[in-house]
Amino acid sequence: MDMPVPLNHYLILSGVLFSVGVVGVLSRRNAIIVYMCIELMLNAVNLTLIAFSRQLGDLNGQLFTFMVMAVAAAEAAVGLGIIIALFRNRQSVDVDEVNLLKG
Amino acid sequence: MQLLIFYGFGxxxxxxxxxxxMSRQPVTSALLMILNMFCLAGLYAQLGAHLLAALQIMVYAGAIMVLVLFVIMFLNLREKAGIVSKHGVMTQAVGIAAFGFLITALVSKLDMGKLPAAKAPGADFGSxxxxxxxxxTDYLLPFEITSVLLLAAIVGAVVLAKRKV
Structure with a gap:
């Protein structure tokens, strides 16, 4: 085994992926793409947790990631259910048209 | 070699x-997301989290993204005018720039000297x-709560999928 990758590299990659996810959530209008960007942000956080878990030799980070995956699975079921209900009511999944909760 | 693998996947x-x-087609987006998840699984494996690398492929790239693809094809969306949301592009750009700056500042300020040096993981690390x-043992309660969460999600999905919402 040669030189391991420094922790910094993983953190920067994870931060950049998270930022890309934020840009997607803020700028896309298709609700399904917004949903996938949220998944991307969850994945970026998972990468941070696992990188720290390796760095500190501690399994807790990996268990956190395990829980995040379970939450993501629950989110997939409910989020896609909401998107389908939205489409059924409005024939569109454009987030710009869904503004009933806007104050 | 390790660095090469990291840069490849990264x-x-x-x-x-x-x-x-940036892609216009939701299906293309979903397939690229699957590619992204495979790369992250590779990075997890490189970090010694072998179980999570397998779960990443099976749960994320397998189950969740197949569900997303199914919904995309089920809805059969037509191309509308523009993919970019129309609200406050300037506000978004400023927010995004600030966020990127924050991330960079955080990472560059991280004092690597204070962290213990990465130990060679034991044979069963991440197994x-x-x-x-x-x-x-330690995570029994969160584990059980997760099962309740999944049950709630199932009930929620069934309620949402009913005819009348």
Whole structure:
């Protein structure tokens, strides 16, 4: 085994992926793409947790990631259910048209 | 060698993420997201989290993204005018720039000297046995709560999928 990758590299990659996810959530209008960007942000956080878990030799980070995956699975079921209900009511999944909760 | 693997997977993941938010077709986006998840699984494996690398492929790239693809094809969306949301592009750009700056500042300020040097992981680090042991001892309560969460999600999905919402 040669030189391991420094922790910094993983953190920067994870931060950049998270930022890309934020840009997607803020700028896309298709609700399904917004949903996938949220998944991307969850994945970026998972990468941070696992990188720290390796760095500190501690399994807790990996268990956190395990829980995040379970939450993501629950989110997939409910989020896609909401998107389908939205489409059924409005024939569109454009987030710009869904503004009933806007104050 | 390690660094080469990291850069390979890292840049591929980044490329997939950026093309995902820029692509016009939702199906292309979903496939690029799957590519991104495979790359992250590779990075997890490189970090010694072998169980999570397998779960990443099976749960994320397998189950969740197949569900997303199914919904995309089920809805059969037509191309509308523009993919970019119309609200406050300037506000978004400023927010995004600030966020990127924040991330860079945080990472560059991280004092690597204060962290213990990365130890060579034990043979069973990240294995099914080690994770399972921790999951059923220290993390038993969160594990059970997760099952309640999944039950709630199932009930919620069924309620949402009913005819009348």
């Amino acid at each position: 840049f591929l993941a980044l490329f997939a993420a950026i093309s995902m938010i 099914v046995a080690a994770i399972g042991r921790a999951l059923f």
